[in-house]
Amino acid sequence: xxxxxxxxxxxxxxxxxxxxxxxxxxxxxxxxxxxxxxxxxxxxxxxxxxxxxxxxxxxxxxxxxxxxxxxxxxxxxxxxxxxxxxxxxxxxxxxxxxxxxxxxxxxxxxxxxxxxxxxxxxxxxxxxxxxxxxxxxxxxxxxxxxxxxxxxxxxxxxxxxxxxxxxxxxxxxxxxxxxxxxxxxxxxxxxxxxxxxxxxxxxxxxxxxxxxxxxxxxxxxxxxxxxxxxxxxxxxxxxxxxxxxxxxxxxxxxxxxxxxxxxxxxxxxxxxxxxxxxxxxxxxxxxxxxxxxxxxxxxxxxxxxxxxxxxxxxxxxxxxxxxxxxxxxxxxxxxxxxxxxxxxxxxxxxxxxxxxxxxxxxxxxxxxxxxxxxxxxxxxxxxxxxxxxxxxxxxxxxxxxxxxxxxxxxx
Amino acid sequence: xxxxxxxxxxxxxxxxxxxxxxxxxxxxxxxxxxxxxxxxxxxxxxxxxxxxxxxxxxxxxxxxxxxxxxxxxxxxxxxxxxxxxxxxxxxxxxxxxxxxxxxxxxxxxxxxxxxxxxxxxxxxxxxxxxxxxxxxxxxxxxxxxxxxxxxxxxxxxxxxxxxxxxxxxxxxxxxxxxxxxxxxxxxxxxxxxxxxxxxxxxxxxxxxxxxxxxxxxxxxxxxxxxxxxxxxx
Numbered sequence: 286x287x288x289x290x291x292x293x294x295x296x297x298x299x300x301x302x303x304x305x306x307x308x309x310x311x312x313x314x315x316x317x318x319x320x321x322x323x324x325x326x327x328x329x330x331x332x333x334x335x336x337x338x339x340x341x342x343x344x345x346x347x348x349x350x351x352x353x354x355x356x357x358x359x360x361x362x363x364x365x366x367x368x369x370x371x372x373x374x375x376x377x378x379x380x381x382x383x384x385x386x387x388x389x390x391x392x393x394x395x396x397x398x399x400x401x402x403x404x405x406x407x408x409x410x411x412x413x414x415x416x417x418x419x420x421x422x423x424x425x426x427x428x429x430x431x432x433x434x435x436x437x438x439x440x441x442x443x444x445x446x447x448x449x450x451x452x453x454x455x456x457x458x459x460x461x462x463x464x465x466x467x468x469x470x471x472x473x474x475x476x477x478x479x480x481x482x483x484x485x486x487x488x489x490x491x492x493x494x495x496x497x498x499x500x501x502x503x504x505x506x507x508x509x510x511x512x513x514x515x516x517x518x519x520x521x522x523x524x525x526x527x528x529x530x531x532x533x534x535x536x537x538x539x540x541x542x543x544x545x546x547x548x549x550x551x552x553x554x555x556x557x558x559x560x561x562x563x564x565x566x567x568x569x570x571x572x573x574x575x576x577x578x579x580x581x582x583x584x585x586x587x588x589x590x591x592x593x594x595x596x597x598x599x600x601x602x603x604x605x606x607x608x609x610x611x612x613x614x615x616x617x618x619x620x621x622x623x624x625x626x627x628x629x630x631x632x633x634x635x636x637x638x639x640x641x642x643x644x645x646x647x648x649x650x651x652x653x654x655x656x657x658x659x660x661x662x663x664x665x666x667x668x669x670x671x672x673x674x675x676x677x678x679x680x681x682x683x684x685x686x687x688x689x690x691x692x693x694x695x696x
Numbered sequence: 697x698x699x700x701x702x703x704x705x706x707x708x709x710x711x712x713x714x715x716x717x718x719x720x721x722x723x724x725x726x727x728x729x730x731x732x733x734x735x736x737x738x739x740x741x742x743x744x745x746x747x748x749x750x751x752x753x754x755x756x757x758x759x760x761x762x763x764x765x766x767x768x769x770x771x772x773x774x775x776x777x778x779x780x781x782x783x784x785x786x787x788x789x790x791x792x793x794x795x796x797x798x799x800x801x802x803x804x805x806x807x808x809x810x811x812x813x814x815x816x817x818x819x820x821x822x823x824x825x826x827x828x829x830x831x832x833x834x835x836x837x838x839x840x841x842x843x844x845x846x847x848x849x850x851x852x853x854x855x856x857x858x859x860x861x862x863x864x865x866x867x868x869x870x871x872x873x874x875x876x877x878x879x880x881x882x883x884x885x886x887x888x889x890x891x892x893x894x895x896x897x898x899x900x901x902x903x904x905x906x907x908x909x910x911x912x913x914x915x916x917x918x919x920x921x922x923x924x925x926x927x928x929x
Contacts, residue, residue: 288812295800588796591757592857593785594813595778689757693792 293605303574304610310570311614312621314563315665319622321559323655325552330656339477341538342413342506344519349534358388360458363501380412383502385492389455393443400485404492413508423447423471428490433467436481437474445469457497465495476650568676575607575677579684586684587692596685603681604674611673615666629655698731698754703763705749723749725920736891738911739901745917747901755788755867756780789858791868795850797842803853804838810861828856848879868900872907884910
């Protein structure tokens, strides 16, 4: 075996340029795979975080029948007794806040825009969300104030500034038309473009008064500590809450972000496609290199067989050589991938000019950051070697099928 | 030691252009021959006479279509690929016309390779390899690669590779054909010396008169048949 390893190692240097070109092809493919995987994982993680921090919280308590009506944004489905539910949640030590979401038309002098309005409690919202930290201009409203805070993209679209007034036309809980005149007191710029592009926030007590909520809310948003298993906690909460209030339901952020998760799932198929292309690049490169190496060494193979080397030993020596190319390629790929990862994790890539206001489903800003994925790096490393060995199997098997006497005569 | 009984071997050459049929070449026709231990035998004859075919059959590189081949009274016709590989590994050394050294290995590694595949201990490999390289006059060049050696030196490495495992039989297919006459003569003298020293059995093919003159026994082949067998020394 030692001899086979030495022979394989020395044969790697026989056609140095060819070995390096093949290894480079593998390295390029694997490096690209590691990098793209990092970028997609980074987008996933950032999206998850931005969902929880700015959109869904960890989970929400809603009326069960509201689940399919949430996107419509009407105020029919109110939890009538949020204080009682709060008491239950306090008993479980779950930080939470009350909200009422509704669709509205934001009207200004020169036009209007349909928005997702949220009535929130400015005193408790920070228990779950980080929107108050994202104020970039003006200030956040206080309870009882006829004021609104807008996503900065909404303000841009409506050409509004802090101090301007906005009219929100919507329907009350009873279904009557109602218009609220509110002063824009602040603008927020969050990493969640979905919020920035469509959110108008107003105080919950003001909404309660003018939209006739009668103390009801559409949702109670929860913050489940990161140390807890969200799915398990939600299941436990459902048991507790539904025992007392069967009409209520707790949905985890994954239930609330189904579209995004479906997109992430589709992305995972995309990653498999990348992997497939990496496989093709590596397979074509390696098989071409090994075919040439074997063709040029047919007489040598004949000599080795004549000297008494078994076919299996010859095959192993070629597979080791191929594995060597795979090893160099894999090392190169991992180094390239780590360098690219470091860059994308540290500085990110600014796609904002490319994406603009386009909704790509991800809750990320135009600057996309990567994330370390050690599993992918290890997989890529061993995959490079594995592919190299697998694709060398056929040409080496063909080489040792030739009769020894024919191999010795080969020119 | 080696016995061929009524051995025949046919080859199908590429298709005849006129009718598309493969042409059958009778390379050996019911040939019988016995080679005794310690001999220095030359198989001689013109191109196509069957000498290389006979060497290949004796060397277990090919199998006969008819007849029997015995090595040390053991019939080799029915052995499988792995058994034949083991037989060649332990009992037969080969010297080729074009040396067939592995270009990425040094002279030392090219020789020790024959022992490495026998799973011999590292220390023994070293001792045997250095000794044989000294015998062929290459002890000061053992770390050179084939491209750093002359044709004669490369053939000496090939001889050392064939001899290092102390096989029963050393087969050389036109060992001087790629060398100038002076170098070729030197190689033949070396083979003769080693034959006497190690008592190894040498069988080589040639169509060169000078090479034939070195043989202790000359077997003449023509059209796949033995037409002469003379002892000279």
